[in-house]
Amino acid sequence: MKIFAPILLATALLAGPHQAFAQQATAPQAQQLPDWSDADARAVLNARLAALRVVAELTPEQEKLWTPVEAAIRDISKAASDRRNGRQQAAAPGSFLDVLGAIADAEEARGRELRRLVEAARPFVASLSDGQRRRLPVFLGMTDHGGPGQPSATLWLFEEEEG
DSSP states (O other): OTTHHHHHHHHHHHHSOOOOOOOOOOOOOOOOOOOOOHHHHHHHHHHHHHHHHHHHTOOHHHHHHHHHHHHHHHHHHHHHHHHHHHHHHSOOOSSHHHHHHHHHHHHHHHHHHHHHHHHHHHHHHHTSOHHHHHHHHHHTTOOOOSSSOOOGGGSGGGHHHHO
16 A cells, blocks of 8 residues: 555646646837827828818818818917927926926917817808718817816827827
């Protein structure tokens, strides 16, 4: 019996379930993307403006009213890019109050720019059909979730600010 017990134990260990312990594969290296250029930003803005026009299916009369809207959107994008560049070149904030002040300044600027867009867009939007009006918010990056107001920084109009 003394000889039989070790043989039985060895057989049970050899016949039992085997777990494989594989080496964890090394993570693939993330591909380094080239820096986003001003030309890239311009191309994306041009594509979005073209998409807005196509989705709206503008009439010749509406085309005339579109010009100030497009100008306001281009100005917003330029100002957002300028704010980003200013932040990148500014000295590091000295305290959390400096950070909060910078956030307040950016929110105020975005508010003024949105107000300008709203005023430029009023005659244009008044000329649109219900179907045209329904399609535009989605292409501006607006959400319709029924909750509190959408933060202005989430609109693609201001994405150049984030960089």
